[in-house]
Amino acid sequence: MDDADVVRPEPRGAQRAIPRRTILKAAGTGFGLWFVGSLGGRAWAVQAPATLAAQAILDPRDIPKYQMPVLIPPVMPRAGTVTRRGGKNADLYEISVRQFPQQILPPPLNPTTVWGYGAVARDSRRGLLLHNAPSLTIEASWRRPVQVRWINGLVDEEGAFLPHLLPVDPTLHWANPPGGTMGRDTRPTFSDTPGAYTGPVPVVTHVHGAVGVGDESDGYAEAWYLPAATDIPAGHATVGTWYDFFAQKAAALHGVTWEPGTAVSEYPNDQRAATLWYHDHTLGMTRTNVYAGPAGFYIIRGGPDDAATDSRTGQPAVLPGPAPKANDRFPSNKTYYEIPLAIQDRTFTPDGALFYPDTRAFFDEIEGPYLPETDISPIWNPEFFGNTIIVNGNTWPYLSVEQRRYRFRLLNGCNSRFLILDFRSIPGVEVWQIGTEGGFLAAPVDITAAGNTLLMAPAERADIIVDFTSVPLGSHVLGNIGPDEPFGGGVPGADFDVADPAATGQVMQFRVVPAMGPDPTTPPQFLSLPPLAPLPAPTTTRPLALVEEMSMDFDDAPAAALLGRVDASGAVHGQMWMDEVTENPSPGDTETWEFFNTTADAHPIHVHEVVFQVVDRQPIEVHEGEEGMGGTTVALAGPARGPEPTERGWKDTVIAYPGEVTRVRMRFTSPGQYVWHCHIVEHEDNEMMRPFRIGPVQPGQPMPHAH
C-alpha cells in the first residue's frame, strides 16, 4: 500500500449532528467516589501510554466491493451426546476461541488476524472443525439441552498466552486479571496514566437470548477465565470473581468439571424456536473481545411455536429452506434458501489488521490529561463506528439469489451502530418480517408497504422473508440509511445524516438469477403464526434510568454511561456495576421494567435470562439538577404509544429512545445472578450494565467488594 491509501482517522465526535443535550451529575456517583476503596492497581506490563500519533486506517473507498460471495455459516459439529439415566440427553459441543488469519477483505488485500470460535471435537468425520468469525451456527432442538465446553484457546503454538489484538483500557471497571484475587473485577487505581493491557486475555461466553439458563451457564461477566497458558504472570487472577462458585454449581447440577481455561455451560432450549447468538461477555472488555471476532448464531428449532400455517388451507405453511444442516459438505453442494446474516461494522489498517481506537482522542480530540489526573479514561471511546460493513465476515459480499423467496435471519452485530436497512433500491422486492429475538411475531409485518426499510439496533434480530420473484435479473444493493454516529430516533436525512453512501451506506449485493424451479413457499401474507402466550399481570413495576455521566474536567465529554433507578419523586439515581443488587424479582414473578432515558441517544437494552413483551413508550421531561444542588428528575409528558408492529412478539433487546420511557414486561423463572445492560458494547463496558438477581442470595455466592 502506498501512502495514498493511508488516511488519518477523523475524530467521530467532531461530526456529531445531535448535540448532547443532557448532562447528568447524579448525586452520589461523582467520579471521585469511584476510587475510594477500590483494590488492585499492581504494576504490570503495559504499553507506553497512548501517544497522539494517529494510527493509519484503510480508506473504505480503497476496498473493492462485491468481490467475495457471502459465507453461509455451516453448522457447528457436535462432539457427542450426553446421556443421562432418567434425564434428558443433551447435545455436546467442545468449542474454543482461537486466533487465526481470515480473508475478510477481498484479495489482494491482506488477510486479517481475528479471533473466532470453532469446534475442536466432532462425533462424525464429516463434522467441520473450522474456526471462523463469525463462527459456525449451533443448531439446537426445542427442549433438547445443549452442553458446551467453552475453551479459552488464546495461546500460541508453544502454549504461551496471546495478548489482545486491540487496545484494552485498564482504567475501566473491568476483569483486571493483574489485580490478583483481591483486585480482579474492580476499577483499579493508577498513579500515572497507563497504556493498554497486554497480558493474557480473559473470555466468557454468553448465549444471547437463551431463556431459563442457570446462572452458572449464562456467561456472567465476572465468570471469565484466562487460557491455561504456560506463562501466566505470577499474581494474576486466572478466573473471575464468580468462576469458582459457578464451577461448583455446574458440577452439582450437570456433573461437569471446569478444567483450567474452560467453562461448561448447559442451555435447556426450553423456549420458543428463535434466532439466538453467542458472543463474549467479559467484564469491561466485551467491546474489544467481540470486535476481535468471537460471535456466532445459535438457532433453536422445533416445537409448537415453530409451526406456521397457511391461512388459506389451515395446513402447515412452507417457509423458505433449507438452511445448512449438520454434516453438509463444505463448500456446500446444496442451495440454501434460509440464510443467517450477521451484519457488523469494522475498520482496518492499510495492512489489513483490525483497527480499534487506542486513544480517547480518536473520539472527541481530548488528548489528555487522562486518568488519574482527570476523569477521562485514556483509551475507552464512548462509541465506535467502523467505516466498512461486513456480512458474515466479509466486507461488502454478494449473494446470488434466484427469483423466488428467501428467509434471512438478520443480526445487527455492530458495537454501536444502529442499522436502517434500505431495500428501496431493489426494484420489485417484497420484504416481510416474521420474527424477532424471541421467535415468530404475532403476525407477519409488510416491511415493503411500511417504507421498505428496517431499523435494527445492536444485538436485535429480524427474521425476514425477502421475495425476489419480481426483481429484475442483475445486481442490486441492500443499503443502510442509519447514521454513522449515535442514533437518537428520527427521520433519516432530516433528523440525522445517513451513512456514507460510498461505504457504510451499502451492506451487500444481491445478484438475481432466474429461479431453478417453482417456489413452493407460502406467500407471507398468508402466513398464520403461532399465538403469543399472554403474560400474567405484573406484580411489580420498576422505574429504571439510563444516564450519561459527563466529565467534570472537560466540556461536553461523556465519561461513562450508567443505569440507575427513579424514585417516587421522579429523582434519578445512577448506579454502578459495583453497587449491590437492587432488582430482585422472585421466581414466578411478572414485572414491568420502565427504562427512563435521560440521555440524548437511543440505547438497546438487553435483559438476560428472559424474553419480554414491549408494553409501550411514553414521552418524558428530563429536568437537570442545578450544579451542586443534586439530581436530575423525570416526569411523564404525554400519552403513551404502543409497540411498533415489528415489536409485537417476544424480544430480548429493546430500543429505549431519548426523551421517552420504554416499558417492557417479563416473567422471571430461574433463580440466580444475571445482568441487564445496554448493548452498545462501549456503554456496557463502562458501567451501563447492572447485576440483577432472581430469588434469594445463594449460599456461598461471592459478595460484592467492600466499598
Ligand SMILES: [Cu+2]
Ligand atoms: Cu447505551
